[in-house]
Amino acid sequence: MFSKLMLIARAEGTIPLHYSKLLTAAILSKIGQGSKELAARLHENQIAYSDGPRIFKPLSHSWLIGLTKQEDGFVAPHNQVVLYLGWRGDVIEAFQKGLSADPVMNIGETRLTATMTAELPCEPVTNKFKAVSPVWAHYQSRDILYSTDPALFVQVISTNLRSKYKALYGKEYAGRLYLNPQKTRPLISRWGSFMVGANWGIYEIEAEYDMLKLALAAGIGKGNSIGFGMLDLL
Known part of the structure; x- marks a missing residue:
């Protein structure tokens, strides 16, 4: 049921200061490239979990790791960033398929090009x-x-x-x-x-x-x- 993925990508250019929504949009777009049907069901909450009015979509993701803040945005000093994704295996698999078809994610005008992905264990060996x-x-x-x-x-x-x-x-x-x-x-x-x-x-x-x-x-x-x-x- 649970899956976790680490993505290492080459970052080219300056990333906007408030990039988080752009990052989510890029991830969802990549899931759509991997499976249009799954992306649509994710968007419409058809595969979400609910507890009363609370709705939980089976996707989580980090911010970009490895950035340095400048006045006009963020840059990656070593031209490399790390991104984590997690939760349900079919959603993460669709993201990986999307990356295989096209390794580039656009964050505004900045290109992130996937150079490596690695599946991580979802085993909490510490608390x-x-x-x-x-x-x-x-x-x-x-x-x-x-x-x-x-x-x-x-x-x-x-x-x-x-x-x-x-x-x-x-x-x-x-x-x-x-x-x-x-x-x-x-x-x-x-x-x-x-x-x-x-x-x-x-x-x-x-x-x-x-x-x-x-x-x-x-x-x-x-x-x-x-x-x-x-x-x-x-």
């Missing part, structure tokens, strides 16, 4: 994770930053994980669940036309193995399918 995209906690129409309300942040992320578990497995999560954020720092970013208050950091999660595996593959918090809350092993 400490680093965020490879900022974690978004949203509650009652506002974004929650750990630095200003740590208790509510932990509550919102924990509730989201429990809901995601129920949506996927069709039952309540009955095990232990404790979130211990460390070395967090807030980030205010733009995704398309709206602003998001999110949180970088290290996340120690005390939970049962199946919950840790879900967190590693699917991400934590809100907006995993649009590039928020993806984790990697620390």
Whole structure:
């Protein structure tokens, strides 16, 4: 059920400061190149998991790793970036097929050319994770930053994980669940036309193995399918 992929790509040019929506669009386009039918079903939430009003699309992705910020955008000092994708195997397979057909992804006017992909194990050998995209906690129409309300942040992320578990497995999560954020720092970013208050950091999660595996593959918090809350092993 779970799959995770690392993509290494050659970056040519300057990447826009607020590139996250462009990156999501490029990933979805590549999935469409691999399977138009699957991409359409993903877009229409036909393969999503739900818990009441909460909808979880079976895709998560990181931000681009290896960038240096400049005044007019981001550049890759070594002309190379890393991208992680995860969650459901058929979605990741479609992305890989799209890359095989055309290894180029366009982020605005910048070209990312895939040079290598590697499948990663979704096995949480530790309960400490680093965020490879900022974690978004949203509650009652506002974004929650750990630095200003740590208790509510932990509550919102924990509730989201429990809901995601129920949506996927069709039952309540009955095990232990404790979130211990460390070395967090807030980030205010733009995704398309709206602003998001999110949180970088290290996340120690005390939970049962199946919950840790879900967190590693699917991400934590809100907006995993649009590039928020993806984790990697620390």
